[in-house]
Amino acid sequence: MIHLTYKDIALISQKRPNQHVAPFPRPHLEAFESPLRTQMVMQHLNRIGLLGELTRVDAPKAKREDILLAHSPYLLDTVELYGDLGSGHLGESAFASAEVYRAGLYAVGGALRASKMVMEETSSHAYSLLRPPGHHASTSNPTGLCFFNNIAIAVKSAIEAGAERVSIIDFDDHFGNGTAEIFYSNPRVQYISIHEYDFENYGTGHYSEIGYGEGIGTNINIPLLDMSPDISYEAAFDRVVVPAIENFRPDVIAVSAGYDSHWADPVGNMDIDSRTFWKIGRTVRDLVDLVSARGSFWVLEGGYNPLGLGFCVEASIRGLAGDACPPLPDQLDRIVHEMLVTQNINILNRVYEMISPHWQ
Numbered sequence: 001m002i003h004l005t006y007k008d009i010a011l012i013s014q015k016r017p018n019q020h021v022a023p024f025p026r027p028h029l030e031a032f033e034s035p036l037r038t039q040m041v042m043q044h045l046n047r048i049g050l051l052g053e054l055t056r057v058d059a060p061k062a063k064r065e066d067i068l069l070a071h072s073p074y075l076l077d078t079v080e081l082y083g084d085l086g087s088g089h090l091g092e093s094a095f096a097s098a099e100v101y102r103a104g105l106y107a108v109g110g111a112l113r114a115s116k117m118v119m120e121e122t123s124s125h126a127y128s129l130l131r132p133p134g135h136h137a138s139t140s141n142p143t144g145l146c147f148f149n150n151i152a153i154a155v156k157s158a159i160e161a162g163a164e165r166v167s168i169i170d171f172d173d174h175f176g177n178g179t180a181e182i183f184y185s186n187p188r189v190q191y192i193s194i195h196e197y198d199f200e201n202y203g204t205g206h207y208s209e210i211g212y213g214e215g216i217g218t219n220i221n222i223p224l225l226d227m228s229p230d231i232s233y234e235a236a237f238d239r240v241v242v243p244a245i246e247n248f249r250p251d252v253i254a255v256s257a258g259y260d261s262h263w264a265d266p267v268g269n270m271d272i273d274s275r276t277f278w279k280i281g282r283t284v285r286d287l288v289d290l291v292s293a294r295g296s297f298w299v300l301e302g303g304y305n306p307l308g309l310g311f312c313v314e315a316s317i318r319g320l321a322g323d324a325c326p327p328l329p330d331q332l333d334r335i336v337h338e339m340l341v342t343q344n345i346n347i348l349n350r351v352y353e354m355i356s357p358h359w360q
């Protein structure tokens with residue numbers, strides 16, 4: 001195993017953070033995707049001294065042609081036009097603000113820089129900490145707080161830069177319907193989503209959706225029950241995510257890092273804490289070694305409790321660096337319901353039965 005220092009991990013952020021926020025008071029979903037999210041993470045990383053240890057990079061602004069890697073000109077133009085207007089309803093839970101277009105271009109620019117740094121091997125791992133998130137945005141539809149699909153654009157650029165195969169791990173509370181749609185028939189991109197299976201998934205996210213045509217077997221949905229505990233996420237990685245990536249042998253691993261599955265999140269309904277986010281970081285690091293990938297690039301998705309988001313991101317980065325799990329204030333004991341654990345194992349067995357016949 002290669003020894004990593006924190007300098008081998010790049011943290012990409014926005015030099016002048018954007019103020020994009022939909023014009024609603026809480027508890028509207030739209031208002032939770034606020035500038036406080038990334039501000040509080042940066043403050044936390046600074047307070048614990050981690051910010052100074054990482055390689056810091058300012059996100060560049062993406063170009064119009066970058067957006068077109070994954071989106072239609074229609075989507076690009078409507079986000080720009082509604083941004084100029086300063087308001088407007090672009091899709092379900094996707095409201096424009098005067099900053100939406102600029103914010104979107106920087107979030108894409110950060111994801112692209114993360115992908116580029118790993119593809120060029122200037123960093124082993126790179127983490128783009130920008131907003132708005134992107135995994136719900138499909139080719140032509142902004143939705144679910146997402147306008148441009150940051151991770152999909154970054155994955156497309158990794159392929160343009162020479163990656164034969166890319167695996168995406170999406171551990172956001174919600175199903176990344178936009179990312180799944182963009183790569184559904186693409187045999188070079190493996191999309192693996194662990195999510196809460198409910199009505200918020202736009203009616204999709206079931207394990208029977210496994211890809212189409214040449215891409216059959218490359219879309220892996222792991223729909224867990226509401227209030228799933230840490231142990232179910234661990235089982236999902238052990239039984240499905242790790243063997244799937246071992247089989248696919250990607251050149252690079254992309255991560256849609258959403259923290260709204262945290263137990264204290266006001267939007268998601270899962271029951272996990274920062275120990276699971278540490279374990280995911282550690283597992284991605286081990287997978288990169290196992291399949292001899294160039295590295296991993298991470299893109300922030302959800303996570304709407306500004307007080308807890310810093311712990312989650314810190315835990316992921318410490319896992320990725322190979323450090324021990326830090327003891328953090330959110331790691332409180334909670335009752336684990338055995339019924340949920342058992343039912344989730346049944347679901348994981350169904351996922352495995354759907355997917356494994358397509359493995360080499």
Ligand SMILES: [Zn+2]
Pocket residue numbers: 172173174258260301302303
């Ligand atoms: Zn989410």
